[in-house]
Amino acid sequence: MDAALGPPERMADRADELTPMMSQYFELCSAYEDSLVLFQVGDFYEAFCDAAERVSRLCEITLTKREDSTGEYPMAGIPIDNAESYIETLLDAGYRVAVADQVQDPDEATGVVDRAVTRIVTPGTLTEDELLRTDDNNFVACLARSGDRYGLALLDVSTGDFYVTSTTDESAVADELGRFSPSEAVVGPDAPTDPFDDDCMVTPHDRSAFEGDSPERLVESYFGDPGTVLGTAAEVRACGALLDYAEYTRGAEGDDTDGERDRLDYLNHVTRYDPREYMLLDRVALESLELFERRAVHGRAGATLVEVLDETACALGSRELKDWLRRPLTEREAIEARHDAVGELAGDVRTRERLHDRLRDVYDVERLISRVSRARANARDLRSLKDTLDVVPEIEAALADADCATLREIRADLDALDEIRDLIGRAIRAEPPIEVTEGGVIAPGYDERLDDLRETERSGKQWIDSLEAQERDRTGIDSLKVGHNSVHGYYIEVTNANLDSVPDDYTRRQTLKNSERFYTPELKAREDEIIQAEQRADDLEYDLFREVRDTVAAESERIQTLADTLARLDVLASFATVAAEYDYARPAFVDDPNRTEIEGGRHPVVERTQESFVPNDTHLDAENCFAVLTGPNMSGKSTYMRQVALIQLLAQAGSFVPAADARLSLVDRVFTRVGASDDIAGGKSTFMVEMTELAEILASATDSSLILLDEVGRGTSTTDGLAIARAVTEYVHDEIGARTLFATHHHELTDAADALDGVFNLHFAADQDGQDVVFDHEIRQGPAAASYGVEVAREAGIPDAVVDRSRELLDADTADRSEHGKNVTNGHRPDARTNGETAATADDATAGRSGDDGAADADPDLAETIREQNLATTTPMEALALLQDLQERVEDE
Structure with missing residues (x-):
């Protein structure tokens, strides 16, 4: 987006020569130079000059012109009645849109009609139903810095959901941004912009909103004493600046426009949270596990976790479900309270279906009360609220016999707001018009x-x-x-x-x-x-x-509390429906550290999208916490690893799990290094992306984490890749102690099971029938006998000539190894670590890189450098740096 969208300098210089209306337009452009101004002229929003050309091009509308005594101006207009669709196009193109409405009755104006910017439409502050594309939250973030702490605030203006946290770790900021995926952010002085991804619009905002006592005063005006509500100065700065920005974008919105900022009175609480209260799923994990978005394969996208779990009845529940999956709990008592409710509802189909039928009549009252509080709700919105309140007593009755504490608490929190329901019923006609100024809204007998x-x-x-x-x-x-x-x-x-x-x-x-x-x-x-x-x-x-x-707006806090209660009930009922219909089991949490015991585990998405699915067991504990997983491509390794992570995630979110039985200890974070991708725009190769993600895992994982590693080291030479894979295995085993599933085609890595206590082998077997490979997708103990790469290539459609030649080369290589006394590990000794060396010896590493031409032997300094390394004490990152240096020196040869 252009840095400035204000009037061209030539127009500013000619301000005295312009007609009053054009002068008014350019004054607004100057005041809102970071936005594209849409200026009301009758029944249209108009843009002029350069802005008109952009609007015309982007919105595919005719570019016309306006002529007056001062000249000729390009002009493009969009109809007010259909403005949102055009504004959406401008937002998608990266613009912020300032809407300047007529704020004076033309019949009362003595000259040009007064206009003012009544709202600034930005990706993160949308409240219009037409622009909010899904039932998911739409967050705007604010990142502020105070000393060595970062304060992060996140607000959904359309629902009033408001969260704030702080940390001294910039990477933790990136993790939280990955969790919430804001569509827009404002960043304070000295705060970094690096944590925000390309899908998030970073917007400049008044520096003074972050400084002095301004943030503190604004926080206090909304929520009370900042020292009580929030924890750190960084949080106060982030929260206060975000409130300031939200008010700024609302402009002078409302019916009684007086040029003053419009407060967001429906914001009645802010939730301060500690990221450690939830299982951490960073952006990489969210993408790898495909919770909310499926990476397209051959141009087609499949189902996501939320899609197969979402049996919610209303928008409130659908949004809450995503939040529970995005932030699984780490407090055992709270998790088991959810499990109690799911179990009771799963076993009572009559109550569950009755609740579902009633919850289907619940409107999105979070967004509705937001419109009510901002004086933008119409009479139909009020009737929708009444329709929702009408079903609350029926929901309360359905829970009359609830046994578990969670359902009893929900029943006690249900508030039908009888006085509000009665008021709307008496005052507003049953089927009122959309327009509230032309009569037909108030019911007979009310006044x-x-x-x-x-x-x-x-x-x-x-x-x-x-x-x-x-x-x-x-x-x-x-x-x-x-x-x-x-x-x-x-x-x-x-x-x-x-x-x-x-x-x-x-x-x-x-x-x-x-x-x-x-x-x-x-x-x-x-x-x-x-x-x-x-x-x-x-x-x-x-x-x-x-x-x-x-009157309704004055009860916004009660209505939001009711909305939260209904949302929680809807998610619990959804979990119960999935558990009952798809044979999910209640997981049990145990006190033993690092325990993952799953009997007959299934991938919740794959089993719903395939005709058949083979369940598999998982057994990890403190003594056997690192599984090296081998087997052919397409045998099920990645599916298996993901299903273990998803079962853990579902259990901590409060859901039952797709398994015959599950006994788990709590996980603080799930790390994934799955799949290959590059970042061309960022100048990172596939291998560099892999190593960056791996470095984050090694730096942040704890002994309470779950780590999924898939084909680490594939993006470089075989020797380098194996060295990295072995070093990572040792580091995770020795220094971290996390439950780990490591899928690999480096069969030499299976030797680690002999050298490291706690490392063991699993494999997916395959049977060969002639030239065909048959996968049974069943996991077994021990390493795989072969990779069957050539056979899989044949099944994928590789030409027969290529397949046959591959077999010839493979047979020749096998014979050569046998003749020279080499085993399948290419000379890598399983006990090498005990001799203070890496899994690949110096000579083997040199031979593997140089082939038969003896290039490495020509450089005695290179060989000496390798021999001098004490790899037993070398960190993974130091090893990577060494490998890069060695590789560059060999290439120079």
Whole structure:
């Protein structure tokens, strides 16, 4: 997006020469130079000059021009009634949009109509239903710094969800951003922008919002004493600046625009959290485990975890489900409380279905109360709230016999807001119009004054309805008609052929081609009476509607509490439905450290998308915590590793799990290094991305973590890759002690089971029938006998000539190894680590890199460098640096 979207300098220099309207437009452009200004002119939002050309091109609308005494200006306009669709296009193109509305009645204006920016539409502060594409949260983030601490605040303006945390670790900031995936961020002075990914728009904001006592005062005005509500100065800065930005984007929104910022009164609490309260799933893990997005394969995307789990009935529950999966718990008592509720509902199909039917009638009241509080809700929104409140007593009744504490607590928290439900029922018509200023909103009987005005209007119209028959009788003109239009009001129409019969008390109002229109003194008096009553009634209705809406807004905290309660119940019912219908088991949490005991585990997504699925067991504990997993491609290694992680994640989210039985200890974090990808734009190769992710795992994992490693070291030479894989195995085993599943094609790595206590081998077997490979997808103890790479290549459709030649080369290589006394490990000794050397000896490493040309032997310094290394004490990162140096020196040879 352009750094500035304000008026061109030539326009600023000519401000005194512009017409008042164009001067007003360019003044707004200068005030909001970081946004594209849409300027209301009648029924359209217009953009002028350079902005018009952009709008025309992006929105594919005609570029026109405006001419006045000062010149000619390119112009492009979008209809106000359909503005959101065009604004969405501008947002997708990277623009922020400042909407400048007419804030003065044109009939009352003596010159140019006053206009003001009433809202700034940005990716992270959307509240319009048309622009919010999903039921998921839409967060705007704020990152601030105070000393050595980073404060991170996240706000969903559309729902009021507000979170804040702080840390001294910049990588932890990136982890939390990966968890919440904000669509926009504001960044304070001295705070880094590196943690934000390319999908997040980083927006500049007033520096003063982060400094002095401004953040503290704003936090206090919303939530009370910052020292009580928040924990650190960095959190106060982030929270206060984010509130300031949210108010700024709301502009002077509302019905009574007075140029002042609009407070977000529905923000009544902020949740301060410690990331350690939840299982940490960084961006890499979220993507690898495909929780919310499936990476497309051959252009087709499959199902995600949330899709196969989402049996929620309403938007509130769907959003809460994503949050529970994004932030699994690490507190055993809270997890088991969820399991109690899921178990009870899973076993009571009648109650579960009754709840689901009632929850289907629940509207998205979080976003609804947000609109109510910002004075943007219409009468239909209020009726939607009443419809939701109407089902609360039925939900409460469905839980009357609940046994577990969690369901009893939910039942106690259900608040039908009887007074609000009664108020809306009495005040708002059952099927009101969308527009709230033109009448038809307030129900009869609610206000006596309004009823009197409507009766006056109604009786006047009844008199007019009878006037046509009276006048036909009085004049003898059978074709006489009484009508009405918005320009000339009520009239009596007589055709030209009957004009001679028009009475003297008729006064001509309008001449048409074939007729004349008249009015009488009595008709004019009735018309004035009707119009006055109608206008006064419409104005009174609007005032009454706003009173009702304000009364509802005053209960926003209770309504948000109800929304949270309904959302929790919906997720628990969804978990119970999935458990009952797909044979999920309740997991048990044990006190033993590093225990993962799964009987008959299944991948929750794959089993729903394949015709058949082979369950497999998993046994990890403190003595056997590192499994080296071998077997052919397509045999099921990656699926198996992911299913273990997903079962752990589901268990800690509060769900039952796809297994016959599961006994687990708590995990603080899931790390994944799965799959190959590069970052071309960032200048990182596939191997560098792999090593960067691996470095994060080795730096951050604890003995309570779960680590999934898939083909570490594949992106470089075989010798380098094996060395890295072995070094990583040793480091995770010796220094971290985390439960680890390591899938590899480096069969030499299976020797680690003999050298390291706690490392053991698993494999997926395959049977060869002639030239065909048959996978049974069943995991077995021990290392795999072969990789079957050539056979898998054949099944993938590789030409026969290539497959046959591959077999010839493979057979020749095998014979050569046998002749020279080499085993399948290419000379890597399983006990090498005990001699203070790496799994690949210096000579073997040199031979593996140089082939038969003796290039390495030509450099005695290179060989000496290798011999001098004490790899028993070398860290993984030092090993990587050494390998890179050695590789560069060999290439120079």
